[in-house]
Amino acid sequence: MNETLYNYTLHLADNALILAQRNSEWCGHGPVLEQDIAITNISLDLIGQARSLYQYAAELSNNIFSSTTGARTATEDTLAYLREGRAYKNCLLVEQPNGDWAQTILRQFFFSTCQFFLYQRLQRSADSTLAAIAEKSLKEVTYHVRWSSEWVIRLGDGTEESRNRLLNALDDLWPFTGEMFTPAGYETDAVNLGFGVDVKAIKPLWEQRVNEIFAEATLSSPITGSEGVWMQSGGKEGVHTEQLGFILAEMQSMQRTFPGCEW
Amino acid sequence: MHSTDNISTQNIWSILETVCDPEVPVLSVIDLGIIRDVKITRANDEDQIEVVITPTYSGCPAMDVIRMSIRMVLLEHGYKNIKISTILSPAWTTDWMTQAGKEKLKAYGIAPPNPKQQVCNTQLFAEDEAVQCPHCNSYNTRRISEFGSTACKSLFQCNDCLEPFDYFKCY
């Protein structure tokens, strides 16, 4: 039970942290100042969620492992800064490069919409800490969904240029969406133990929302007509695209060069 | 120096009145509504003071500073055994901001959050909220940016007196 809860919590934390790290690359580079601030504030929300989840995961880890192995005490920082890529359990979608604004927007829209339905259900988790984190985060995620939906519509129903960019982003990102709704082993166990969310059950809700927003954006549904597309997977179990290595190299370099440094 | 005999939670609450939000220094942590409980327990002839706080936003960078400030001010008043714990549920909302806090915000030039929640839904391209200018009280204002100097504020401008101002968003 405890190890499942630990893995499940880490998976949620890693999703939030890696997407936050990606979005933060826009800091100072956004297309206009207001949207630069918006995307970096979304980063900040996600880092806040990741911190709550890592703090909980550290507590769980110390209960499970330290008594038996004498391993070093886990903290939110050791979990973020000292784990290898293979130990990261985020979906492949969140580690994909920012690309242009359309690609960043579409990645956020696909992810936040899934996270919205997931946190909505996680509020009723049998685990009261996860339920509280979900409740706290849901207000923020609601805004992320609204903001990214508006942008998908603006780009799809905008100019020929913006529409083409969004369609290119769709080609790049679509193969990474299936993984969100294919449960890893610990997710299935978490559902059976009563504290996890059944991602298969939220897939139809996600698809409905995607269809609505794409219709509003005057684009055809990405769901119908994509049955043959091969869906990538593996991130939740630690098998990542080459992208994660670059993210971690940058994010972890300070703690690996000067272990324990603070400022 | 404070005697640890006979201390009451009321003393602690009044000390906490002096701890301010570092981003919006006219607001105390009480005005903000982030102090959820103060508990005093006595064990081994010593009083332990527990202050229970809840974060405004998950990623709010001010929370660490606020935790530190609470600890410092209680130490200054002679309390030694201090615990500051965090709860997330129920989640903080601007509804918990006190009326006094809202008045202080307005006097400081920041429009206080509207009394009715208007933002926490997924509705697209929602109409801007009618926000009152803190300088001339006009409702003829417009939003310039969803985010202002901090994540919790948006930037508005008054169409009548033309002054720009921050609006503390509903949350």
Ligand SMILES: [Zn+2]
């Ligand atoms: Zn005015």
